[in-house]
Amino acid sequence: MKSSFTSARWNNFFANDYSPLEWTSVKISISSIVCFFSIYILYHRSTQPFPSGICNYINCAYVATDAIRLPVSVLLVLLSLMYISEVQMIFSTLLLFVLAVLIFSLDESNGNPAENGILALVFLAQFSAYLQNRFNAQSNLSKNRMQFSAQFFAAAYTLSAISKLHVSGFAWFTDDAPKFALEVMRVFNSVYVTNGLNEYSHKGLSVASFIIAHPLFTKLILGGSLLLELCAFSLMLNKKTAFVYSFLLLAFHAGIFYTLNIFFPTITLPLIVFFINPLYWLLSGAGYVYATFVTPKVS
């Protein structure tokens, strides 16, 4: 443990390489997130009223029945431990991917389309990297298992931009911009009808009025966010660009949260884990403190 901590250097983060500590931090963070969301779904979704994806062919709700959900949760945790411990990675990543797809499809089949982001796909990306390494030992596993995952993030944002341009074209941020105020009203009033608190209705009206009163500002903000999504392929270019770009995307999500009161944890949290990796910074900081102040210096 000591060598792992002390070998972590702050400036290594931008070296276009991934240290074992970075990889371990990502594994711990991402498996915790997947386990949390999966177990939440297993205990909150018992039927599939709007079957979608794989649930059209098999009854996904079976994994959320009283008798099955506990063993499935335990299996998820065991697989995550195998994954963190780097045991049988081809097997563990593939099985984690299959289980995650099954569980998230169940959530999608409850009227939550596209809300589970790309959580399952990071395991598929890592499975691909390990499989490639199995057949070609020359492949750079430490980079591929991270870079392959980054491609799915870039694709998700790009798809969102393509969808806007395809359906609304440039009008999305020009002529249609004032109509954004109506979406704001809908989202804030949805919170109001949920909890009955008037303040949400007032806040919605206040944000919507601001949007209508400042059309140029709204167009700039919407145009900027579309451009940000369009250029999401920057996440694939190199580590430094991805690090900076992920902050821009986080600012974009913060803006969505402020104006629409919507938070996308299944996209935002993995984004933070893969491109900013706070656990790595935390462990590196702890390692630095340990090496500087705790370990006795040899003169």
Add this chain to the structure above:
Amino acid sequence: MKANRHKLILILNLVAVLLLPLLNWFNPIDFYFEDSLAAHQKWFPSFYFFTYLFFKLFFPVANGIILYGMLRFQFKTENRIVFLLILIQSMLLFFVLQTIGFVAASLYVYLLLLISVSVFAWGKYKNEIAKCITVAKESKVITGGFLFTIYITLCLLLPRAYPFAKYTMFNKFSEHTSVFLLRNNQQELVPLNEYSTVDGNHLFELYVATNEQHGFMYLSNEEKEVEQQLVCKELLHSIFADLKKPIPFDSISLNRIDYFLEQNKIASHEKQLYKCAVE
């Protein structure tokens, strides 16, 4: 610059892919290529599956084969991996463009030809591809965007099958939006979270999903009262499928507030959609 050539090529390709869909509104004549399986079923009741497959596969396969043939001629036989990569990439790219819009796909061909002939010249373009792949392999930083391309393609082809999705988040701002709410017999708001696990946002998504499941028109002038009552009945059933506590009212109604812009101001209108007695 040499080391970054592969990035430049990747960016050029991406920019081409991303910009061309913008030309989609040039009155496409491509409904046979673009439309869904259901549309083909309507046009060709007996052979719809084959016609659908034919129109979906024709151009991607043709594009792949043409590029494959040209590159094979240029490279002779020593670069099979390159041939395969080009074949798959060009087919996938065409799939993406065709799904976005057939006009975009055809414009891509013109752009490809334009780049090949006038900008790089064919020989140089051929070398660029080879260098791009070699540099990408050597640098190992970038992974060529292979999974990126595959995922975008599959998401456009299978938009409602997790882990694939179109990520349509707020892709269109409507002329009016709606919020669903419950009112008791005193016409007071009944907060959803007091009695149900369904929240207001989820209720809206359930409303959309239920209407789409039935194939009803909704949130437009073409919606029918009888259909909407059926949907609302099902919605109420979903809301109270897992009651947190007994409902202390004699009756409950599902209302909808429509928001719209009127003279640059937000206006609203509330309408009762369905009312029932609490058993």
